[in-house]
């Protein structure tokens with residue numbers, strides 16, 4: 597069992613890890629890649645770093661954390677469950693944690709498919725753990741082209757009658773053998789009278805389905821929050837001034853909490869989250885939490 601697990605190795609997660617380790621608790625940081633910073637060609641508005649590339653800033657942060665003794669593991673998190681402690685399911689195994697800091701950034705790309713927004717909650721769902729049950733013995737599709745989509749299909753398979761993955765014109769990026777049907781045609785629209793009835797491909801062909809589960813790219817903060825029943829406010833995960841969410845032992849920091857999507861804010865959030873997580877554990881050890 598880990599004491600603190602941090603999801604994300606961006607400025608929020610790394611800052612949280614630095615403050616936690618220096619306060620006496622060595623956290624484990626799980627990360628998939630360099631996060632938003634890998635796309636930032638040049639950052640010239642961060643204190644003391646007049647012209648640094650996003651990649652350099654991220655790598656320097658990781659180096660600093662490792663030098664302080666922070667544990668880091670490259671693994672994609674697929675799901676998080678809570679039952680007094682946190683169970684983090686990754687593509688490299690399952691990890692248990694007493695306290696979790698979500699610093700998984702935010703997704704900037706949104707699929708623009710006709711009908712998707714309109715049918716949200718009426719057959720379009722973003723959460724298998726929340727809505728899968730409503731599709732017992734029904735026919736569903738999962739929209740996505742990577743391992744997260746495969747994971748969601750796996751979760752749906754025992755409940756539904758049939759699950760198909762639709763990649764919407766993209767190549768499948770699955771790292772494991774795929775056991776579900778995959779269709780790669782580009783999607784024109786999601787249609788139906790008041791609720792999802794079909795997905796129409798650009799060829800005009802219709803694929804009849806009862807539900808569309810969105811599982812694009814990597815599972816992100818929003819997906820984790822939905823699964824855990826954590827409050828969000830439209831821009832991100834809701835936190836108080838100590839970066840606590842409404843779930844005991846779960847903290848969030850950086851872009852995933854909304855507001856200013858900037859490195860300085862992510863660093864501040866991370867500092868608060870790392871400090872608060874250690875304080876929470878100290879209270880718990882004294883029998884306070």
Ligand SMILES: Cc1cc2nc3c(=O)[nH]c(=O)nc-3n(C[C@H](O)[C@H](O)[C@H](O)COP(=O)(O)OP(=O)(O)OC[C@H]3O[C@@H](n4cnc5c(N)ncnc54)[C@H](O)[C@@H]3O)c2cc1C
Nearest residue numbers: 604605606608628629631632673700701850851857858859
């Ligand atoms: C093109 C571009 C230019 C930018 N320019 C600037 C700028 O000039 N100045 C500035 O201040 N800000 C800039 N930003 C914004 C800045 O990069 C972000 O605000 C900042 O990186 C947010 O930090 P974060 O730690 O919250 O998230 P991120 O840096 O996005 O890190 C998220 C971390 O979570 C991990 N993660 C996510 N999902 C999973 C999962 N399922 N399993 C495991 N790990 C996961 C990722 O791998 C990553 O390590 C820019 C962003 C972009 C995209």
